[in-house]
Amino acid sequence: MSSSSSEGAKALSQPFTLPCGSTAPNRLVKAPMEEMMGSLGGGLPNEKLLKIYKHWADGGWGIIITGNVAIDSTHLGTPFDITLPSTNLLKDDKTIQTFKKYAQSIKGKGDDKSPLAVVQLVHAGRQSMRGSGRYPWQPTLAPSSISMSTSKGLIGKVIDYALWNTPKEMTQEEIKQLIQRFVEGSVLCHQAGFDGVEIHASHGYQIAAFLSPRTNVRKDQYGGNARNRARLLLEIIDGVRQRVPKSFAVGVKLNSSDYVQGGLTEDDALMNVKWLAEHGGVDFVEISGGNYENPSFMMDSFDSEKELAKVNGTAKTPSKPPTSARTQAREAFFQNFALRARSSVQDVKGPGREMALILTGGLRSRTGMAGPVLEGIVDGVGIGRMACVYPDLPKTILNDSVPDTDPKSSPPKYTMKGSGTVALLPLKIVNAGWGT
Ligand SMILES: Cc1cc2nc3c(=O)[nH]c(=O)nc-3n(C[C@H](O)[C@H](O)[C@H](O)COP(=O)(O)O)c2cc1C
Structure with a gap:
């Protein structure tokens, strides 16, 4: 068998080192996925959750990013999320001990084959559903008081009203507390033995809402222009960096665009990537896109060019014909943006350009996953739904004794029963949610 016959498996099997010095044993990243396994109203990681992570830990992943952990128990994404309690986290022995077990369940033996264990920290902001950690009538906190709009027409308005509170604009004191909670959450994760944290700044949650011109119309230093909208994220990174050692990884999940009218554009998003690289202190950026008003990140298939054309009211620029089998096999929703992001990071002078x-x-197949790595666009690929269906997916994908052209190099595609019928509903969030 020629070496090129398993070119994809070989590329994805290469370890990679983050600027903090930690090395992921391969390029496959289990993407963050909210497990909804906490008790009603949120709670600490429990045995059921740890059991699932042990499966992923044995699955051969390079990095395992946990599902989002709420830093504020009054703002959960769903009522069953894992949350940090509203205590002084650094003196809360029960929380520290529980997170130690959580880290241990992911890191397993902790040798050079073990995945890096990263906790995703989130504040759901305006996308925290009614009653998710608060009384149903209590408003969410957000950069500005702009209501959610996830569906169209009168019925859509009623559904939106039933699901979401009208947010209250945050005071500067509330912003300070928010930053503090991200910092304390990160310190806790470090003390518990995790390798890093990922700050969730995409999909419309709190930090993404600050980054978006549609949901942030503030007049103070946290709004008004793109740089000000990024201030919250940069202040969180600074705050975290001041309290954790350099060897601890700090990542950010960022949108390539919100794909909604008036939301974050690809050009805005590119500036965010560039500013993070210039700023330094960030080990990796995970690229995604969309929010609950257009949940592109959770669709079955997604064409970013088509979606941008729809948002801008222009015709879709015809895609260039594929030049190789690799480009033909392209599955990644946000690869065009990743390419732009890579070149933008490369242009940055200084240590921030090492950001992964x-x-x-x-991503569904080995060739689809390997393409953006082989082309040098990204250092790793994040896998969500496939990681749920196949927790030990890396064992198949990284097996270089099976050629890339062999259908056995990737597990079979799956479809969710009923997804065809659900797709007829005019509610994108329901369509996307069915698959998840
Ligand atoms: C069940 C489920 C829960 C998710 N929860 C999160 C989350 O907590 N944080 C996050 O950043 N993304 C979350 N996502 C999005 C995934 O990280 C990923 O961006 C998305 O599933 C697209 O990747 P895929 O096509 O490989 O599934 C979730 C996705 C699924 C399917």
Whole structure:
């Protein structure tokens, strides 16, 4: 068998080292996925959750990013999320001990084959559903008081009203507390033995809402222009970096675009990537896109060019014909943006240009996963739904004794029962949610 016959497996099997010095044993990243396994109203990681992570830990992943962990128990994504309690986290022995067990369940033996264990920290902001950690009538906190709009027409308005509170604009004191909670959450994760944290700044949650011109119309230093909208994220990174050692990884999940009218554009998003690289202190950026108003990140298939054309009201630029089998096999939803992001990071002078890029969304086959790595666009690829269906997916994907052209190099595609019928509903969030 020629070596090129398993070129994809070989590329994805290469370890990679983050700027903090930690090395992931391969390029496959289990993407963050909210497990909804906490108790009603949120709670600490429990045995059921740890059991699932042990499966992933044995699966051969390079990095395992946990599902989002809420830093504020009053703002959960769903009522069953894992959350940090509203205590002084660094003195809360029960929380520290529980997180130690959580880290241990992911890191397993902790040798050079073990995955890097990263906790995703989130504040759901305006996308925290009614009653998710609060009384149903209590408003969410957000950069500005702009209501959610996930569906169209009168019925859509009623559904939106039933699901979401109208947010309250955050005061500067509330912003300070928010930053503090991300910092304390990160310190806790470090003390518990995790290799890093990922700050969730995409999919419309709190930090993404600050980054978006549609949901952030503030007049103070946290709004008004793109740089000000990025201030919150940069202040969180600074705050975290001041309290954790350099060897601890700090990543950010960022949108390539919100794909909604008036939302974050690809050009805005590119500036965010560039500013993070210039700023330094960030080990990786995981690229995704969309929010609950257009959940592109969770669709079955997604064409970013088509979606951008729809948002801009222009005709879709015809895609260039594929030049190789690799481009033909392209599955990644946000690869065009990743390419632009890579060149933008490369242009940055200074240590921030070492920041790794991870591309998540749409990847289903070995060739689809290997393409963006082989082309040098990203350092790793994030796998969500396939990681749920096949927790030990890396064992198949990285097996270089099976040629890339052999259908056995990737597990079979799966479809969710009923997804065809559900797709007829005019509610994108329901369509996407069915698959998840
Ligand atoms: C069940 C489920 C839960 C998710 N929860 C999160 C989450 O907590 N944080 C996050 O950043 N993305 C979350 N996502 C999005 C995934 O990380 C990923 O971006 C998305 O599933 C697209 O990747 P895929 O096509 O490989 O599934 C979730 C996706 C699924 C399917």
